Amino acid sequence: MIESMKRWRTQDSNAGAAEKLRQALGLSPIAAKVLASRGFTDPEEASAFIRIGTESWHDPFLMKDMDKAVDLIQKHIRTGRRIAVYGDYDADGVTSTTVLMKALLSLGADAFYVIPNRFKHGYGPNTDLFREVYERGASLIVTVDNGISGNAQVAAAKEMGMDVIITDHHEPGEVLPEADAIIHPRHPEGNYPFGELAGVGVALKVAHALTGDFPADSLIFGAIGTVADLVPLHDENRLIVKMGIEKLRHTANPAIRALSSVSDVRQQEINEETIGFAFGPRINALGRLGDAEPAVRMFLTEDAAEASMLASQLNDRNKERQKMVASIADEAIAQIEDTYGDAVPHVLTVAGEGWNPGVVGIVASRITEKYYRPSIVLALDPEKGIAKGSARSIEGFHMYRELKKNADLVPHFGGHPMAAGLTLPIEHVTQLRENLITQGEEVLTEEDLIPTLDVDVQLTLEEVDIESIESLAELGPYGVGFAKPVYCLPNLSVESSRKIGSMKNHLKLAVSDGANTLDVVGFGLGHLEDELTPDARVSLAGDLQINEWNGRKKPQLMLTDLKSDGWQLFDVRGERMLSRWLPSIPQEAVFVAFKKESVRKFRADTGKEIVQPAELDPVRSQTLVLLDLPDSLEELEGLLSSCGPSRIYAHFHVPESRYFMGIPDRKQFGWYYTFLKQKGSFHVMREGERLAKHKGWSRDTVIFMTKVFFELGFVTMENGLAAVVGSPPKRDLSESETYSGLERRINIEQTLLYSPYQELRRVIGSILDAPETAREEQQLWI
Structure with missing residues (x-):
């Protein structure tokens, strides 16, 4: 048995709805199944979703205060007064700033932008930075992707004599700032049709309202900010990303071309994954480590050389960020292992001096992914006496709610069920750690601590082909709210398996249903190759892709998880060098020896605890290593029946094999008698040696036959002298214990040690799969 790494949650299939969608919309069967699994049963609704167009773009003036904001901005443009766009240091904030700046500049505004520094100004409105803006001559501040919680700072700006417009998408508080206009898709007094816009989505609505034109050219920035901010990809967000990706593939914008170059991305192949894993991290790296202003400058410039230089700067900073994250993650993991060993608690809190607070959120994500535990990573600042960090959670542990229970320890925190940011005094860290562990034990079950995998569609290999996989592109873009589908291919035989990669840490499989085959690649899953037996039947979960090599296209599955029901047999017979197979044995395995002398030998050779069958704990014996041969199949049956193992490693060592020596036949016995x-x-x-040479036998053969005759009463033995008994009883050779013992020994060696793998599996299977008929099956093999 191979247990899956995650809990598979398979969606209920709706074959009727899928067929209805396939016929009505001309979709491939796989695409139709995906939509049906996501709850689309009406063809019109499904068509509107996957073929979304500008008809889904809502009138920006449906947002509360949009008319006020437009009038105020236009008034400042007409009178030539300066406008400051106040952004944020992440990818959403950077692209929001870009979109609004382009709109303002296109209207002839005297506009400039500022981006707060994470370390100097913190997140959101900052009074000191507002004052700098005022000193630069701004009479109007327009925030993008922030400001909804800046009550005191907005009040300060008003006291300075500036007008303030807030455009934001974060959760509004109970009391809103006293701004001249607040543009927010979930304004408490508004009724805008779609409340899940990213900050850049709100900026696009403002740009549309200001210019009077659909902001098509700015959708390239809208797509980047929307994907990077992890907002749900439906309604207007889906439209922004879908149209934006298409424009990203063909734009002549120097920033996009430069970003593609430093990211090793072919521009015509840009998709949502490019944004999420290539563009977004490079943009975010600036704000995580320092000043994010160069990213806005890169997006605004029309100069290709400048864009290339700034993109390289983003790329260099991202490399710094990667090294920093790797270093902190290594320290955090070492801290966890040193503190807890294998007994990892329900909630993890790690802290360290010198850790950059700008990247601890990424580290927290890595810790949560590795251990599947809610995780908090804190950067300690002894001079200020504070710990500042980020939290990431798992299903079942509402991070914001659990932190709120510790409000006396954590004076500053914010977030949602799955993530949070927090600042607290250093002296409270230990108590917070202990409290959260207790809270985790109260709310998280053992099942909650097993990661989940949502499987959308179960497929047969017959359904998987190039055309069907290519058709899945029509369902994109994928992201939050419409994740990339996960497919399950059940009960397939493994035709071949091997480890690949320079470190042999990846897995390559070929699986088959008997008529069709499919290549499977599992990055970072090379260890599973050690768990696959030659007869393995597996169920696979992952993502279907097309592998193109030398002009040839083949379907392949990018493996996420794998499982196999039933017991497994691993054949390590004949492997005399323990070092070749011992490292592949799972830690929980129980090493069993049938004979006492084997216990002593293997205890010395392996350093492992070796038990005999009578000492076995059936509950803890799901993985067995059978070190030596039993004397009989009954002995093996007794062992296996007592614990029903899911994995068996068959070594079956014998100090001296008798199988190839064989048993003298009756003609030999007759001649000797x-x-x-x-x-x-x-x-x-x-004289036995001389006789053996004369007959071409071994000396042991002569001794064996003499012993058999003695046990049958045919000869007497005294001091090595065999004397024939007159008129001996008529008895069969099999009545001799020596004869029957060797016969059993040879049979057991033939059955367990020298049989082909499939025959050995059938013998053991007759015990494990059908105990009631075990004896009958075993007799067939001996």
Whole structure:
């Protein structure tokens, strides 16, 4: 058995709805199944979703205060007064700033922008920075992607004599700032049709309202900010990203071309994953480490050389960020392992001096991904006496709510169920850590601590082809609220398996249903190759893609998880060098030896605890390593039936094999008995070697036959001298314990040690799969 790494949650199939969608919309069967699994049953609704167009773009003036904001901005433009766009240091804030600046400049505004520094100004409105803006001559501040919680700062700006417009998408508080206009898709007094816009989405609405034109040219920035900010990709967000990606692929914008170049991305192949994993991290790196202003400058410039220089700067900063994250993550993991070992608590809180607070959120995500525990990573500042950090959670642990229970320890925090930011005195860190562990034990079950995998569609290999996979592009873009589908391919046989990559840490499989085959690649899953047996039947979950090599296209599955039901047999027979197979044995395995002398030998050779069958704990014996041969199949049956293992490693060592020696046949026994009768007596120990050479036998064969005759009463033995008994009883050779013992020994070696893998599996399977018929099946093999 191979247990999956995650809990698979498979959607209920709706074959009727899928077929209805397929026929009505001309979709591939796989695409139709995906939509049906996501709750689309009406073809018109499904068509509107996947073929979304500008008809889904809502009138920007449906937003509360949009008319006030437009009038105020236009008034400042007409009178030539300066306008400051106050942005934010993440990708959403950077692109929001870009969109609004382009709109203002296109109208001839005297406009400039400022981006707060995470370390100097913190997040959101900052009174000191507002004062700098005022001193630069601004009479109007327009915030983008922030400001909804800046009550005191807005009041300060008003006291300076500036007008203030807030455009934001974060959660409004109970009391809103006293701004001249607040543009927010979820304004408490508004009724805008779609409340999930990113900050850049709100900026696009303002740009549309200001210019009177749909902001098509700015959709390239809208797509980047929307994907990077992880807002749900439906309604207007889906439109922004879908149209924006298409424009990103063909734009002549120097910033996009430069970003594509430093990211090693082919511009015509840009998609949502490009944004999320290539563009977004590079833009965010500036704000995480310092000043994000160069990112806005890159997007606004029309000079290709300047854009290239700034993109390289983003790329360099991202490399710094990657190294910093890796270093802090290594320290955090070492801290966890040193503190807890294998007994990882329900909630993890780690803290360190010198950690950059701008990247601890990424580290928290890595910790949560590695251990699947709610995680808090804190950067300690001993001079200020504070700990500042980020939290990431898992399903079942509402991070904001659980932090709120510790409000006396954490004076400053904010967030939502899955993530949060927090600042607290250093002396409260230990108590917070202990409190959260207790809270985690109260609210999280053991099942909650197993990561989940939502499987959308179960497929057969017959359904997987190039055309069907290509058709899935029509369902994109994928993201929050409409994740990339996960497919399950059940009960397939593994035709081949191997580890790939320079470090052999990736997995390559070929699987088959008997008629069709599929290549499977699992990055970082090379360890699973050690768990696959030659006869393995597996169920796979992952993402369908097309592998193109030398002009040839083949379907392949990018593996996310794998499982196999039933027991497994691993064949390590004949492997004399323990070092070749011992490292592949799971830590929880129980090493079993049937014979006492084997216990001593393997305890010395392996350093492992070796038990005999009578000492076995059935509950903890799901993985067995059978080190030596039992004396009989009954002995093996007793062992396996007592614990029903899911994994068996068969070594079956014997100090000296008797299988190839064989048993003397009756003709040999007849000749030897006639020889003894003629001689009357024969000294086996002195003359047996010479007789053996004469007959081409081994000396052991002579000794064996003599012993059999003695046990049957055919000869007497005294001091090595065999004397024939007159008129011996008529008895069969099998009545000799020595004869029958060797016969059993050879049979057990043939059955367990020298049989082909499939035959050995059938023998063991007759015990594990059908105990009631085990004896009948075993007899067939011996």
